[in-house]
Amino acid sequence: MNVLQTLEPIVRDVIAPAAADTDQHARYPRAALRALGQAGLLGLVSARAVGGLGGGLPEAVQAVERIARDCPCTAMVLTMHYCGVALIEPFAGDAVRRAIADGRHVTTLAVSEAASRSHIWAPAGTASEGDGPDDAGTVRLNALKSMITSAGEADSYVWISRATHGEGNTLWLVDSRLPGLAIPSRFDGMGLRGNASSPIEATDVRVPRDCMLGADGEGEPIKARYLMPFFPTLIATTSIGLMQGALQRAVAHVSATRFSDTGSTLGDLPTIRAWLARAWLQAEQARLLRDATVASVVAGDADTRVRLLQVKAAAAEAALSVTEIAMRVCGGAAFRKEAGIERLFRDARAASVMAPTTDVLYDMLGKALGEGAAIAPGVPGVPGIEPAAA
Numbered sequence: 010m011n012v013l014q015t016l017e018p019i020v021r022d023v024i025a026p027a028a029a030d031t032d033q034h035a036r037y038p039r040a041a042l043r044a045l046g047q048a049g050l051l052g053l054v055s056a057r058a059v060g061g062l063g064g065g066l067p068e069a070v071q072a073v074e075r076i077a078r079d080c081p082c083t084a085m086v087l088t089m090h091y092c093g094v095a096l097i098e099p100f101a102g103d104a105v106r107r108a109i110a111d112g113r114h115v116t117t118l119a120v121s122e123a124a125s126r127s128h129i130w131a132p133a134g135t136a137s138e139g140d141g142p143d144d145a146g147t148v149r150l151n152a153l154k155s156m157i158t159s160a161g162e163a164d165s166y167v168w169i170s171r172a173t174h175g176e177g178n179t180l181w182l183v184d185s186r187l188p189g190l191a192i193p194s195r196f197d198g199m200g201l202r203g204n205a206s207s208p209i210e211a212t213d214v215r216v217p218r219d220c221m222l223g224a225d226g227e228g229e230p231i232k233a234r235y236l237m238p239f240f241p242t243l244i245a246t247t248s249i250g251l252m253q254g255a256l257q258r259a260v261a262h263v264s265a266t267r268f269s270d271t272g273s274t275l276g277d278l279p280t281i282r283a284w285l286a287r288a289w290l291q292a293e294q295a296r297l298l299r300d301a302t303v304a305s306v307v308a309g310d311a312d313t314r315v316r317l318l319q320v321k322a323a324a325a326e327a328a329l330s331v332t333e334i335a336m337r338v339c340g341g342a343a344f345r346k347e348a349g350i351e352r353l354f355r356d357a358r359a360a361s362v363m364a365p366t367t368d369v370l371y372d373m374l375g376k377a378l379g380e381g382a383a384i385a386p387g388v389p390g391v392p393g394i395e396p397a398a399a
């Protein structure tokens with residue numbers, strides 16, 4: 010299928026017209042999800058065998074980038090959905106896989122916790138086997154998830170807990186309507202306001218044991234294999250689409266805004282042209298690194314892990330800078346909602362603090378350098394360099 014062709018009327022008729030409202034009223038983009046579902050795009054990365062479109066990371070990237078240009082909220086909700094599907098597809102039963110492929114089921118990733126904070130590899134939430142007479146075949150989940158996109162809106166959560174037995178973490182597919190799940194406070198965020206990124210509290214939530222995704226204690230290796238290609242790349246892609254949207258709006262504003270005394274436009278000022286050129290370079294560098302990352306994932310290159318860490322950090326930081334430049338070159342006008350720039354400035358802040366945060370990624374990348382990761386293709390690293398943050 011041609012993802013962009015399918016998407017274009019949905020962006021034009023549903024997503025873009027609702028974008029301001031989504032932000033201003035922190036309204037979850039339900040109509041957008043319905044339209045995406047009807048077009049088959051909620052099942053974009055679902056297997057054809059269950060009725061999905063059989064796409065992969067390259068197709069998901071196209072969809073998320075296009076949507077993020079007009080509504081980063083919708084793009085991030087879709088990002089988390091595709092990430093959840095990446096873990097559901099290999100392990101869950103056909104019924105839920107078919108519902109996703111049919112556009113009837115939205116999922117999301119419920120990883121971050123109030124206790125473990127950015128250390129998402131070390132959840133404090135538990136999954137324990139009950140010992141009551143009616144506990145057979147079930148486990149009880151207890152956790153306080155800190156900020157989960159689509160909380161209370163998604164049909165299911167791909168949930169991580171500590172292992173039921175022994176070391177490691179375990180993944181679960183949790184029906185979002187189960188008793189014991191609560192949203193203690195509603196999300197009223199600075200950016201990505203329409204995402205319903207609220208906390209989720211789980212108190213003795215009874216989940217059938219066969220909702221386990223993969224084996225007990227194997228959550229981290231499973232995430233590394235199935236989730237890793239999608240998660241950093243698609244969050245980076247939200248930032249990339251967002252930067253393109255900010256540049257489009259900034260260029261439109263400076264080209265159309267004139268000084269009455271000279272008749273020239275803001276865009277005629279060499280300083281403004283230079284700022285925009287800088288922003289454009291940053292956006293393009295991130296996009297090209299993203300394309301290299303996708304190519305690396307598809308080819309199964311040895312440096313894929315490093316690329317995945319790099320791309321999220323690079324795109325998130327570039328988006329901070331590009332939206333700051335867009336604010337600067339558009340002056341006071343950028344403060345007004347009509348320009349659409351201040352909203353992108355606020356939305357851009359999220360990717361950098363979404364775990365793994367940029368600072369955690371810098372630490373991981375510094376360690377990889379110290380362990381001799383290749384500095385560039387064909388340029389071997391030097392094992393033993395002590396990274397600053399080690």
Ligand SMILES: Cc1cc2nc3c(=O)[nH]c(=O)nc-3n(C[C@H](O)[C@H](O)[C@H](O)COP(=O)(O)OP(=O)(O)OC[C@H]3O[C@@H](n4cnc5c(N)ncnc54)[C@H](O)[C@@H]3O)c2cc1C
Pocket residue numbers: 089117118119120121122125126127128155156157158159198200201204206359362363364365366367368369372
């Ligand atoms: C809009 C939005 C949507 C989100 N959606 C989801 C979702 O769908 N699912 C989900 O699971 N989570 C989601 N999150 C949560 C997110 O992934 C992070 O867990 C959360 O943003 C981290 O916030 P915190 O306050 O716990 O950070 P803290 O851990 O308190 O971090 C504070 C600062 O310390 C730094 N820091 C922390 N640990 C280290 C370290 N080891 N090395 C270096 N620096 C460190 C951080 O970089 C940060 O600068 C979302 C967050 C936002 C903002």
